[in-house]
Amino acid sequence: MLRLRFPLFLVIAVALFMGGCKKGTKLEPAVEKPPTEQKPTEQPKAEPPKTVEEPTVSKKEVSFQMIHFDFDKYNLRPDAIDGLNQNARVLMENPETKIRIEGHCDERGTVEYNLALGEKRASAAKDYLVKLGVSASRIETISYGKERPIDFGHSEEAWAKNRRDEFKVISQ
Amino acid sequence: MRRFLTALTSLNLVITSFSLSFGQGEIKGTIYSQGEFHPLEVSLVKFQTKNKWPAEESLAVQITEVIQKDLTFSMFFKFSEENLFSFADAADLNPLDQDIWLRTEAQFLIAGKVEIQSALLKTEVYLYDAFARKKNFSQSYRTPQSAWRKLAHEISNDLLQNLTGEKGIFTTKIAYIRETPSGKELYLCDYDGFNPQQITFDKSIDLSPNWSAYGKKLIYTSYKSGNPDLWELQLESGKAKKLANFRGLNTAARYNPKGNLIALTLSIDRDPEIYLINSGGENPRRLTYSLGIESSPSWSPNGKQIAFTSDRTGSPQIYVMDSDGSNVHRLTYGLSYCDSPAWSPHGDKIALVSRERGGFQIYTVDITGENLNRLTDQGSNENPSWSPDGYHLAFASSRTGKFEIYTMNWDGSNQSKITSGGGNFSPAWSPRF
Numbered sequence: 001m002l003r004l005r006f007p008l009f010l011v012i013a014v015a016l017f018m019g020g021c022k023k024g025t026k027l028e029p030a031v032e033k034p035p036t037e038q039k040p041t042e043q044p045k046a047e048p049p050k051t052v053e054e055p056t057v058s059k060k061e062v063s064f065q066m067i068h069f070d071f072d073k074y075n076l077r078p079d080a081i082d083g084l085n086q087n088a089r090v091l092m093e094n095p096e097t098k099i100r101i102e103g104h105c106d107e108r109g110t111v112e113y114n115l116a117l118g119e120k121r122a123s124a125a126k127d128y129l130v131k132l133g134v135s136a137s138r139i140e141t142i143s144y145g146k147e148r149p150i151d152f153g154h155s156e157e158a159w160a161k162n163r164r165d166e167f168k169v170i171s172q
Numbered sequence: 173m174r175r176f177l178t179a180l181t182s183l184n185l186v187i188t189s190f191s192l193s194f195g196q197g198e199i200k201g202t203i204y205s206q207g208e209f210h211p212l213e214v215s216l217v218k219f220q221t222k223n224k225w226p227a228e229e230s231l232a233v234q235i236t237e238v239i240q241k242d243l244t245f246s247m248f249f250k251f252s253e254e255n256l257f258s259f260a261d262a263a264d265l266n267p268l269d270q271d272i273w274l275r276t277e278a279q280f281l282i283a284g285k286v287e288i289q290s291a292l293l294k295t296e297v298y299l300y301d302a303f304a305r306k307k308n309f310s311q312s313y314r315t316p317q318s319a320w321r322k323l324a325h326e327i328s329n330d331l332l333q334n335l336t337g338e339k340g341i342f343t344t345k346i347a348y349i350r351e352t353p354s355g356k357e358l359y360l361c362d363y364d365g366f367n368p369q370q371i372t373f374d375k376s377i378d379l380s381p382n383w384s385a386y387g388k389k390l391i392y393t394s395y396k397s398g399n400p401d402l403w404e405l406q407l408e409s410g411k412a413k414k415l416a417n418f419r420g421l422n423t424a425a426r427y428n429p430k431g432n433l434i435a436l437t438l439s440i441d442r443d444p445e446i447y448l449i450n451s452g453g454e455n456p457r458r459l460t461y462s463l464g465i466e467s468s469p470s471w472s473p474n475g476k477q478i479a480f481t482s483d484r485t486g487s488p489q490i491y492v493m494d495s496d497g498s499n500v501h502r503l504t505y506g507l508s509y510c511d512s513p514a515w516s517p518h519g520d521k522i523a524l525v526s527r528e529r530g531g532f533q534i535y536t537v538d539i540t541g542e543n544l545n546r547l548t549d550q551g552s553n554e555n556p557s558w559s560p561d562g563y564h565l566a567f568a569s570s571r572t573g574k575f576e577i578y579t580m581n582w583d584g585s586n587q588s589k590i591t592s593g594g595g596n597f598s599p600a601w602s603p604r605f
Binding site: 072113147 | 356377379380393395399400420421423424437439442443444464465466467468481487488511512525527532554555597598
């Protein structure tokens, strides 16, 4: 009840004040108090500004799927498309999130060729996400070539794991 | 060796010529002619010492050994198997002393004398023409004792130049990448692998070193700022500065022979393509226009053409274009996957790698595309880099199970390991300083 009455009181007070002004009187705005958030137990306190790393309203952790590539290829396989579709959904649901796509290769090409191949793999994923409607400004890309394998083995299995794009959150 | 001779026989022309001095005047002889290889026969006598002190004797032996290794490496010499005869004074071999001249089959005799003078070493070197029985050349050196190895290399350079007219490469260095526990860093070593030293401490990933024209700077790609950027290291001061940080790749950078331009791979227009920038890292000019990957440029020694890798036909092959991007044509046919072109300083050949079952093998091919010649067959062999005289290649090989740097002759002979410990790759042979 108090909630309703207070602003009403202001309106009436302002109306009366305004009505009472004579010509030539400098009009001064009534002192207004901001509406207070209704908390049953505490008064609002003024707090010093702090650097907030996480917003005070908690957000759920976002995670993205890795996608994988065929040997020497940077085209998107059907399973990669599925992964990207999923990643796009996550991005749509978290419009503040920005990501970096890292392109990686297995060990079998030369150092320099793989730097370029990793770049193509990262770009391919970015292009697809942008086509789905994700803003390009939310996506950075980087290639690590063959420099950062996740599996140091020398088998087909290890190589398949290393031919990947990883999606890293850079800000939320 | 056989493969090399066959290739020569079919070519049947003089590939290199040298001037040999015989007494007065010069006669131009040839090392390779008419399909045959004619190394010069020399005899290298262990250097004498002035005072016969143990320290002098030890240095004399070591210096002689390094000279022998250098001159053997050069391919131009055959050493007579002398059981070194002694003579009173290397400085003054008596032309009338039949004993000496008849005992050797060599065309030339190299002798010397070493003398310790407190912290310095005084070394004298003598070159005798064994046919004319005359002293052709003598040289005196005064160096710190501690720099005896560099001295020996300089002596080798001077002897080579005097005997063949060619400038030696024995004081050149090889830059390479070494995996350390904290990251991939730049290293330097002598051309024969001695004196390895770490020259970057970036604790990141450093890749693809390349030398400036006079050997004062190295450019390389480093992730130390969080992106594959191009960095420049001044060797004398050890100071590094970021040269180019275009969005995306700044990789596979190579100075042109004059040193005013750098060809490299950028991805600023989205696809990895070959661009030129100036030596200050500015003014990018795009050279290639093709969907797919263009990388690993290599300049011709006259700076007018660039060989590079392109996968525009679906798999990587070597292409050649003019240095303004025009006249692109494919060089490699018959191999399914080619990369890492390296243009010989002689201008006539390009070294490259071909991916085959089990790994990469190194080939050379004439710039006409003919005479594809395989040089390696063990393990995986990558990143060929020519010596500045064009007679040798450095490369990385996994044949021992770990990657090490090797050198070999241009025909694939004399493959020898020059690093140890594993994790060594991407060699870049320096110019002559």
